[in-house]
Amino acid sequence: MSQLLTRASSINRALDQIGDKWCILIIQEVFWGINTFGGMLEATGVSRGVLSNRLKWLQSMDCLRKRSSDGGPRHPVYHLTRKSIDLYQHALMAVIWEEKHHPPPPAGKVHLLHRSCGQSLQPRLRCGSCRRDVDGRDVSYHPGPGATRDVRDKKVRRRSSLSAHEVPGEHSVYRNLINLVGDRWTANVIALAFHGLQRFDEFHTELPVATNILSDRMRYLVRQGVFATRPYQQRPVRYAYELTEKGWDLFPYFLTLLQWGDKWCDPTGAGRPMCLTHTVCGENLHGEVVCDHCGEELRAHHVDFTIGDPV
Ligand SMILES: [Zn+2]
Ligand SMILES: [Zn+2]
Numbered sequence: 001m002s003q004l005l006t007r008a009s010s011i012n013r014a015l016d017q018i019g020d021k022w023c024i025l026i027i028q029e030v031f032w033g034i035n036t037f038g039g040m041l042e043a044t045g046v047s048r049g050v051l052s053n054r055l056k057w058l059q060s061m062d063c064l065r066k067r068s069s070d071g072g073p074r075h076p077v078y079h080l081t082r083k084s085i086d087l088y089q090h091a092l093m094a095v096i097w098e099e100k101h102h103p104p105p106p107a108g109k110v111h112l113l114h115r116s117c118g119q120s121l122q123p124r125l126r127c128g129s130c131r132r133d134v135d136g137r138d139v140s141y142h143p144g145p146g147a148t149r150d151v152r153d154k155k156v157r158r159r160s161s162l163s164a165h166e167v168p169g170e171h172s173v174y175r176n177l178i179n180l181v182g183d184r185w186t187a188n189v190i191a192l193a194f195h196g197l198q199r200f201d202e203f204h205t206e207l208p209v210a211t212n213i214l215s216d217r218m219r220y221l222v223r224q225g226v227f228a229t230r231p232y233q234q235r236p237v238r239y240a241y242e243l244t245e246k247g248w249d250l251f252p253y254f255l256t257l258l259q260w261g262d263k264w265c266d267p268t269g270a271g272r273p274m275c276l277t278h279t280v281c282g283e284n285l286h287g288e289v290v291c292d293h294c295g296e297e298l299r300a301h302h303v304d305f306t307i308g309d310p311v
Pocket of ligand 2: 114116117118119121291292293294295296
């Protein structure tokens with residue numbers, strides 16, 4: 001198995017564990033109450049072999065636990081662990097991006113009710129210090145105590161192209177987002193764009209990826225409206241890739257993933273590879289996902305949800 005050395009990153013570490021398209025969808029389904037093999041098969045549109053492979057993987061990553069159900073040992077159910085329940089705020093950020101940019105039909109809309117205050121809620125990402133909403137353009141980055149290099153197995157980079165047959169089930173709450181973040185290169189490119197990278201060569205220097213694959217991903221992100229192109233040079237013409245509003249709106253999804261990676265995916269124990277500053281208040285940035293009514297931080301067991309018509 002070949003290996004490569006990359007800059008340590010909590011986003012990359014998190015993606016190595018759960019960033020596979022099917023892993024993201026499986027964890028999502030368990031959050032929304034679908035936790036049997038058959039239920040996941042139907043909800044995600046995955047093949048049996050891939051589903052059973054990913055369920056094993058997620059158990060080995062301590063993100064799912066298998067228990068026997070009332071139906072006996074041949075019909076197990078899958079439960080979230082402390083580690084994967086901690087992805088809850090991240091899952092909420094996926095839902096609000098999807099609802100804003102690809103409004104679902106009424107039958108697919110997620111309604112959230114905050115038990116603590118009794119209100120139906122819209123999650124917000126705010127800075128834990130100044131309590132203002134966080135915009136990705138108000139963040140600066142500097143190396144943290146764990147800013148080293150990671151040895152990574154190349155096998156986790158398995159797909160070379162975005163194949164049409166991998167489109168997930170149409171009922172999925174993440175049906176559009178998943179095609180952006182469930183591909184490793186696309187996810188990496190978006191994460192780097194938040195740091196200010198704009199030119200093809202800059203992305204290529206950071207990512208050990210073939211030029212044609214990277215071009216494919218850049219074109220895809222432009223088609224999806226995540227990037228807009230702007231020529232910065234003529235003869236030959238070269239384009240900068242600038243995040244659009246839709247692209248910047250992915251920042252909460254990535255920030256919550258980064259924070260999860262900081263907490264749960266630090267194999268060296270050295271601490272965060274990267275520190276973030278909220279330039280609005282000048283403090284270390286820790287994003288909190290809160291209820292827009294009462295301002296309390298949202299936890300899975302304090303929120304009821306329905307998909308479709310509210311009850
Ligand atoms: Zn702040
Ligand atoms: Zn509330």
